Amino acid sequence: MRLIIRDDTEAASFYVANYIIERIKHFNPTPTHPFVLGLPTGSSPLGVYRILVEKYKAGEISFENVVTFNMDEYIGIPRDHPQSYHTFMWQHFFSHVNIHPRNVHILNGNAPNLEAECVEYEAKIKSSGGVDLFLAGIGEDGHIAFNEPGSSLASRTRVKTLAYDTVLANSRFFNNDLDQVPKMALTVGVQTVLEAREVVVIVLGARKSLALQKCIEQGVNHMWTLSSLQLHPHPMIVCDEDATLELQVKTVKYFKSIELVARAQGFEQILPSKVRTGPSKPVPVQTILVNGDHERYVNGIESPTILAPQPTTSRLLSAATPAAEYPIRSRSVSPDIELVPDRMASRITDSAVFRGRLTPGPEAQTNGFARVNIVGA
Amino acid sequence: MGSTTPTHDGITKLTNCRLLRGNALVWGDVWVCSTTGKILRSQATFYDDLILPDKTIDLGGRIVSPGFVECQLNGAFGFNFSTVLEDMSQYRKRVSDLNKMLVQTGVTSYVPTVTSQTSELYKKVLPFLGTSGQRRAAEDGAESLGAHVEGPFLNPGKNGVHNVSVLRQAESFKDLEDMYGVSNINPDATEGSIPIKMITAAPELGHMMELIPKLRSRGIVCSIGHSEATYEEASVAVAAGATMITHLFNAMRPLHHRNPGIFGVLGIAERLPRPFFGVIADGIHLHPTTVKIAWNAHPDGFILVTDAMHMAGLPDGTYPWTNGEAQQFITKKGAVLLLEGSETIAGSSSILIDCVNNFLQWSGATIPQALKAVTSTPAAMLDLKGVKGNLEAGADADLVILSDNYTEDGLAGLVVEEVWKFGIKVFENCAA
Numbered sequence: 129m130r131l132i133i134r135d136d137t138e139a140a141s142f143y144v145a146n147y148i149i150e151r152i153k154h155f156n157p158t159p160t161h162p163f164v165l166g167l168p169t170g171s172s173p174l175g176v177y178r179i180l181v182e183k184y185k186a187g188e189i190s191f192e193n194v195v196t197f198n199m200d201e202y203i204g205i206p207r208d209h210p211q212s213y214h215t216f217m218w219q220h221f222f223s224h225v226n227i228h229p230r231n232v233h234i235l236n237g238n239a240p241n242l243e244a245e246c247v248e249y250e251a252k253i254k255s256s257g258g259v260d261l262f263l264a265g266i267g268e269d270g271h272i273a274f275n276e277p278g279s280s281l282a283s284r285t286r287v288k289t290l291a292y293d294t295v296l297a298n299s300r301f302f303n304n305d306l307d308q309v310p311k312m313a314l315t316v317g318v319q320t321v322l323e324a325r326e327v328v329v330i331v332l333g334a335r336k337s338l339a340l341q342k343c344i345e346q347g348v349n350h351m352w353t354l355s356s357l358q359l360h361p362h363p364m365i366v367c368d369e370d371a372t373l374e375l376q377v378k379t380v381k382y383f384k385s386i387e388l389v390a391r392a393q394g395f396e397q398i399l400p401s402k403v404r405t406g407p408s409k410p411v412p413v414q415t416i417l418v419n420g421d422h423e424r425y426v427n428g429i430e431s432p433t434i435l436a437p438q439p440t441t442s443r444l445l446s447a448a449t450p451a452a453e454y455p456i457r458s459r460s461v462s463p464d465i466e467l468v469p470d471r472m473a474s475r476i477t478d479s480a481v482f483r484g485r486l487t488p489g490p491e492a493q494t495n496g497f498a499r500v501n502i503v504g505a
Numbered sequence: 506m507g508s509t510t511p512t513h514d515g516i517t518k519l520t521n522c523r524l525l526r527g528n529a530l531v532w533g534d535v536w537v538c539s540t541t542g543k544i545l546r547s548q549a550t551f552y553d554d555l556i557l558p559d560k561t562i563d564l565g566g567r568i569v570s571p572g573f574v575e576c577q578l579n580g581a582f583g584f585n586f587s588t589v590l591e592d593m594s595q596y597r598k599r600v601s602d603l604n605k606m607l608v609q610t611g612v613t614s615y616v617p618t619v620t621s622q623t624s625e626l627y628k629k630v631l632p633f634l635g636t637s638g639q640r641r642a643a644e645d646g647a648e649s650l651g652a653h654v655e656g657p658f659l660n661p662g663k664n665g666v667h668n669v670s671v672l673r674q675a676e677s678f679k680d681l682e683d684m685y686g687v688s689n690i691n692p693d694a695t696e697g698s699i700p701i702k703m704i705t706a707a708p709e710l711g712h713m714m715e716l717i718p719k720l721r722s723r724g725i726v727c728s729i730g731h732s733e734a735t736y737e738e739a740s741v742a743v744a745a746g747a748t749m750i751t752h753l754f755n756a757m758r759p760l761h762h763r764n765p766g767i768f769g770v771l772g773i774a775e776r777l778p779r780p781f782f783g784v785i786a787d788g789i790h791l792h793p794t795t796v797k798i799a800w801n802a803h804p805d806g807f808i809l810v811t812d813a814m815h816m817a818g819l820p821d822g823t824y825p826w827t828n829g830e831a832q833q834f835i836t837k838k839g840a841v842l843l844l845e846g847s848e849t850i851a852g853s854s855s856i857l858i859d860c861v862n863n864f865l866q867w868s869g870a871t872i873p874q875a876l877k878a879v880t881s882t883p884a885a886m887l888d889l890k891g892v893k894g895n896l897e898a899g900a901d902a903d904l905v906i907l908s909d910n911y912t913e914d915g916l917a918g919l920v921v922e923e924v925w926k927f928g929i930k931v932f933e934n935c936a937a
Binding site: 207223224228229232234 | 520534546547548549551552554555556557
């Protein structure tokens with residue numbers, strides 16, 4: 129887990145927007161090899177969209193070869209309703225950039241057969257090669273997309289009934305009239321998000337601080353669906369200071385320190401490795417080609433390498449999912465410097481407290497998996 | 506879902522601009538289509554038709570207003586609508602020339618106005634003044650929305666410069682038919698729309714009160730003007746269906762505190778819908794304060810008009826003018842037009858954007874409030890809500906791009922930078 133803490137909303141949004149731009153540029157997308165971006169709605173990503181639009185207008189980024197998949201959409205309100213997520217995306221992003229409508233995917237909440245719509249949506253994600261980066265926000269109850277508390281962590285795109293809290297919270301957009309608020313939505317599942325090659329979550333404001341605490345300092349729990357991110361090989365949470373209010377000081381300090389250390393070593397915490405780059409990037413010597421034009425690392429070829437903790441996702445997810453496509457290692461942009469992640473546990477003298485932690489240290493890697501699997505079951 | 510072919514001709518996206526929406530200028534984009542000549546529902550075009558604009562134009566923060574709608578224009582650029590030419594085919598050409606010039610001033614549609622004239626003249630000219638936008642051709646310039654006959658059923662006591670000898674009283678609908686020509690006033694007598702869109706009459710004379718509903722039923726706007734009507738008479742006329750007042754204050758009784766006259770119907774008294782009203786803000790017809798009072802009395806009915814004569818756009822001098830049966834002359838000195846040898850104001854020679862700028866300067870109104878008086882309000886008065894005078898999807902893509910210039914004293918005025926007609930740019934201010 130990468131946790132990036134910035135002073136305020138603007139700085140956090142800026143970080144995320146820049147990160148996305150860097151990822152797209154590094155990927156070097158083409159019409160036949162587009163960058164697949166998962167997108168959220170809501171108040172959290174507003175700043176990110178605004179900055180992306182500014183950067184587009186300044187000529188710093190093009191969305192010509194970017195394919196998008198949105199997380200969710202209400203059921204039962206007209207597509208062009210002012211509160212629909214189609215409208216949100218149009219107003220805040222699509223209308224301002226050069227993304228082609230053919231590359232835009234949003235669930236159709238008015239589809240005659242909603243179930244078929246969901247199945248088709250998953251199929252579209254797969255046929256586009258899987259999501260390269262899923263951007264997300266969270267609700268106060270820690271929901272990711274419309275995966276409300278209690279959603280299965282193995283869920284896929286489906287019809288979801290909204291939690292009463294969410295309906296209440298949304299009523300402010302519908303003249304405070306509960307009857308007008310949609311009670312159901314289509315949403316990608318937790319599993320759908322986890323299958324993305326990378327997940328970036330923006331968490332802003334004190335109201336989200338409890339959810340952030342649950343997702344970072346507590347265990348994987350279907351009542352806080354964002355906590356499932358702990359199972360992902362490449363998650364990143366970007367938050368502002370307010371959102372850290374419920375975190376322990378040592379948690380905040382830890383994550384700030386590893387970012388500082390990394391930077392001092394000359395690299396940022398961007399996803400450096402071969403998580404996925406465009407085909408036009410020079411192929412590193414130590415890769416072999418598997419399955420046509422897909423590059424794959426073959427574990428162990430590169431050495432010497434310090435192996436980072438092996439995430440449980442590789443066990444939980446089927447090997448065919450994009451997220452598990454690449455053996456995971458923490459590797460810096462600079463080929464010579466390897467990041468050795470610091471661990472909270474190593475700072476605590478009484479390590480017995482952490483005996484049950486999900487992510488084992490490198491030394492405990494092998495025998496740690498058995499325990500972890502129980503949690504994910 | 507829509508077709509998969511990306512070719513959809515002539516979609517232009519105007520961006521980085523402030524759009525006139527209600528009482529606000531809102532940052533946003535507007536998509537126009539030159540094929541349909543309409544403003545597009547951009548979101549639906551994107552999601553349904555999977556179409557991107559052919560062209561995106563950055564307006565650099567300028568204001569996008571709907572094209573101006575002028576409700577009282579007697580002529581311009583040397584051509585007077587109340588003119589009979591020996592070869593009437595030339596008349597069509599003169600109107601068409603005028604349209605191309607007029608559109609450059611920001612007026613994308615208008616109501617050509619014919620003053621009090623003989624029946625013969627009406628019958629000859631009206632067929633040339635009906636709605637002209639059917640072709641939806643941008644190159645045609647400004648579009649007629651139908652003719653405005655200002656007379657001759659006017660009160661001789663408030664004739665203004667109209668020739669008293671041609672003024673009449675209408676006793677029956679037949680009198681109107683006889684005056685204007687049966688086919689010019691009856692929808693069932695012609696194919697399509699009738700030439701007359703609007704009639705200015707003095708409701709207190711003859712049986713005009715009873716004729717108002719008959720005109721309304723034909724889709725003709727009835728306007729009170731050149732009238733001695735009392736407040737009570739004006740109220741009855743409004744109740745009968747009059748929805749407009751022609752150049753408020755001019756050629757009518759002034760406001761008296763015990764008989765507020767026609768102006769009085771702008772109060773909410775009698776529980777009547779309040780009519781629209783035209784105001785000539787050229788700096789000559791009305792005192793600035795009078796204009797401001799009228800606007801404050803009923804902002805939603807306030808329409809800026811020029812009442813411009815054919816001398817608009819011409820140098821100073823004396824110009825001939827057909828006035829009923831008489832041939833008279835009008836002297837133009839600066840913006841002032843006077844009947845030769847008198848102190849009677851004979852229309853104006855201003856253009857609509859000047860009136861907007863005057864109004865902005867005098868009233869303290871905001872830019873959107875001022876633009877409303879030449880866009881959505883006149884469109885509503887002419888029953889063209891949703892077609893003209895607004896930037897909503899589905900409306901005609903008639904646009905005026907304005908720059909707002911400021912000095913230390915505040916707004917220096919709006920300048921017409923570009924004019925678009927039916928989704929195509931037809932004018933660009935090269936001086937800018």
